[in-house]
Amino acid sequence: MRHPILPRGKELGLPVVSGILLTLSFPPFHLLVPPFVALVPYLVFLHSCPSDRTGAASVWRATFWMGLLFYGTLLYWLFTALVFYTWLSLLGYLITIVVMSAFLAAAGRAVHLLHVRRAIPFWVSLPVFWTTAEWLRAHLGDIAFPWLGLGHSLTGFPVLVGFADLSGARGVTVWLAGINGLLARWWLEGLRRRWLLRATVLALLFALPVGYSLIRWRSLSTRPAARVLVVQPNIPEDLKLEREAAVDSSRRALAQLTGSGLARSPDVELVVWPETALPTSLEWAPDWGPWVAALARSNNVTLLFGLLDVVRYADGGYDYFNAALFVDTEGSPASIYRKHYLVPIIERVPFVPVGWVRSLRSRAIRERWRLPLVGNVNAFLRYFGGFGRGAEEPVLRVNDAGFGVLICYESIFPALSRTYRREGADFLVNITNDA
Numbered sequence: 001m002r003h004p005i006l007p008r009g010k011e012l013g014l015p016v017v018s019g020i021l022l023t024l025s026f027p028p029f030h031l032l033v034p035p036f037v038a039l040v041p042y043l044v045f046l047h048s049c050p051s052d053r054t055g056a057a058s059v060w061r062a063t064f065w066m067g068l069l070f071y072g073t074l075l076y077w078l079f080t081a082l083v084f085y086t087w088l089s090l091l092g093y094l095i096t097i098v099v100m101s102a103f104l105a106a107a108g109r110a111v112h113l114l115h116v117r118r119a120i121p122f123w124v125s126l127p128v129f130w131t132t133a134e135w136l137r138a139h140l141g142d143i144a145f146p147w148l149g150l151g152h153s154l155t156g157f158p159v160l161v162g163f164a165d166l167s168g169a170r171g172v173t174v175w176l177a178g179i180n181g182l183l184a185r186w187w188l189e190g191l192r193r194r195w196l197l198r199a200t201v202l203a204l205l206f207a208l209p210v211g212y213s214l215i216r217w218r219s220l221s222t223r224p225a226a227r228v229l230v231v232q233p234n235i236p237e238d239l240k241l242e243r244e245a246a247v248d249s250s251r252r253a254l255a256q257l258t259g260s261g262l263a264r265s266p267d268v269e270l271v272v273w274p275e276t277a278l279p280t281s282l283e284w285a286p287d288w289g290p291w292v293a294a295l296a297r298s299n300n301v302t303l304l305f306g307l308l309d310v311v312r313y314a315d316g317g318y319d320y321f322n323a324a325l326f327v328d329t330e331g332s333p334a335s336i337y338r339k340h341y342l343v344p345i346i347e348r349v350p351f352v353p354v355g356w357v358r359s360l361r362s363r364a365i366r367e368r369w370r371l372p373l374v375g376n377v378n379a380f381l382r383y384f385g386g387f388g389r390g391a392e393e394p395v396l397r398v399n400d401a402g403f404g405v406l407i408c409y410e411s412i413f414p415a416l417s418r419t420y421r422r423e424g425a426d427f428l429v430n431i432t433n434d435a
Helices: 014-024 040-048 053-074 088-118 122-137 150-154 164-189 195-219 243-264 288-299 354-367 377-381 408-412 414-422
Strands: 228-230 270-272 302-312 318-327 333-338 396-398 401-407 427-431
Touching (some): 040 122, 088 122, 122 150, 150 164, 243 288, 318 401, 401 414
Parallel strands (some): 228 270, 270 302, 401 427
Antiparallel strands (some): 318 333
């Protein structure tokens, strides 16, 4: 008896081709042509599926496994980058690609249903349901993950998608999905049938948005904002987990690299260090603050660096944040940004109260819990996230330019970047621990 979830027969053909083409549309491959044709084989497959329960099941399976291929090959870093902190990163990786693939399968089934029951053409239904699936998974609260939207596939070719200033990335998704739908219909009805009309429609569909984009690209005016020195020490992840050694190693590496960089470029105005450049709080590294202040004053530069920020409350409670501290040319802390979008599990356990997570860790330490296979439970829970969530978006200033701060994967959440731009930011600084 065949397994109800495993793909079979023709489900291993055209949907797999589409999965591969989708993968080629994004980094590290980032090819130009695949985004415009990636879904055509998949839509041809949908057209071949009957309207009965067997056809519906086939669509669910094929689309789900197409998603696993697509997302699984591009999101491998969720495991490799975070495994140093906890083996739970493997679970996080698997859950992520399964959930994203499930959204894709639901969208595919909706497109198929309208095609076989109502004869709704693919170029109408695919943009609607593919874009809806992307929007939904980008708005799931603690587990929102707006990565790998079809519209993001053309980020390597910004001159072609200047119309995104009007439509946003979702508008680019609609455009690409519509082109894929039209090409699929053309293929299914025969390439020679009404070829001149179809070619004209496709040419206009390309020419209008791309033409606007070219005009927009040439009309953009730019100005120098600030001279920035970016310093990213190469400190092994296993060393970063040893806090005392990490503080010392980070300081020595930053001092050496920053000193040599400023010697080569004495007119630098902003020095940027990575996320968790200080892998603890200033109150637990008392020598760090005076050293940073002296560095800023002696070189007449502003400094931005990542650290752990602890906030204590009058009732004895506290919060700690993944944060970025901005130090002015006088060496004084001018502002701080606290991360808004937290990595699930590692920084914050989804949908679980922070107090409960902290209480669990404290009890595990106090009672020295041990479990089979896991061993020391405290070591296992060490990176069960209990971080606080930031609430402010300060626009920092260097000379006459304003900038906003993003920490690590916050760059995939467009709302934060839009907020900074509305508040007057001229550029964005994205600091990350792994680069």
